[in-house]
Amino acid sequence: MRTEQNLTRLDRVFARLDREPERPAHIDVPKMSRHRVALFAATLAFYLAIVWLVVITSWLVRLDWQVMFFRPYQQWPEIHAFLDYYVVLGQRGPTAVMVAAWLGWRSWRQHTLRPMLTLGASLLLLNITVGAAKIGMGRLGPHYATTIGSNEMGLGGDIFPSGHTANAVVTWGILAYLASTPRARRWLSALSAVVSLGVGLTTVYLGTHWLSDVVLGWAAGLLILLALPWCEPLIAGAEAWILDLRDRWRDRGTVTAPVPVPVPVSFKPRGAVQDEAAAARDTVTAARAARPPVYLAPGPHTTRSERTPVTPAGSRRPPHPDRLTHPDRLPRGTASTARPLTGG
Secondary structure, three states, X not given: OOOOOOOOHHHHHHHHHOOOOOOOOOOOOOOOOHXXXXXXXXXXXXXXXXXXXXXXXXXXXXXXXHHXXXXXXXXXXXXXXXXXHHHHHHOHHXXXXXXXXHHHHHHHHHOOOHHHHHHHHHHHHHHHHHHHHHHHHOOOOHHHOOOOOOOOOOOOOOOOXXXXXXXXXXXXXXXXXXXXXXXXXXXHHHHHHHHHHHHHHHHHHHOOOOHHHHHHHHHHHHHHHHHHHHHHHHHHHHHHHHHHHHHHHHHHOOOOOOOOOOOOOOOOOHHHHHHHHHHHHHHHHHHHHOOOOOOOOOOOOOOHHHOOOOOOOOOOOOOOXXXXXXXXXXXXXXXXXXXXXXXX
């Protein structure tokens, strides 16, 4: 009988925390489709329209002044303390740290640097585009306004568009952009929209931004999210370069034993080998003939026949004296032989 393990929701959550054995084969990378291009063009037109309405001091600027005189923070003071903390969700430092921690885990789990590189690319685009617009238009905020009814443009401010709002759209929207399933992408898109909408309205409530600042901030953040697919080739190239640099740095510390190179063996004809052997023998014979004589001690040298006879091997005793004076006397214990008698 086959039994299947029933996993609870908590078990599935902890299973998702484990690292995958290898990088997923198919990671969903959003493409720059026609629908996305059309949405990008519409958002860009809306962005330019907001800027134009503020520059010409239209009805949008009058609405900004009406909301500022309404002073929402005085109308609902009971939520002031909560919104002071809620607006932190739009500050670049805290939100970047929280989202980078989540995407760093995603990078570790899936063996890819794409989540972290995508976050870095989006924040870089945010700083460049929104920062340039702030400095270029130089609009003052509600707390520093000088002339009632004016657009407060070109006075050295840095309030237009709202950086809190644009940062909330990009930072929380990047989670939806990097979602792995369509269902997760829908839920995260709705969550990021609610958070960024709340952050923008909170800045209006606190009196730090005009309403038009917030509207332009929403458009600026959405433009960055819609343009991210154009950055995907650069992100893929940067990831490949970083991983290649890591592999080369890792191989740099590994010492490998040298591989011996085989020495080629040359074969010679038999006649050549015999000629070389004969030449070597002639060389040895010539060397022996040219060797100097052995060193001899000075003085006269006699021939072997003139030297004193040596006793048999193994005895160093000198010959018997009687044998020297009487050579015909035999040693003791030796049988005598008969000698012929001579007459006299």
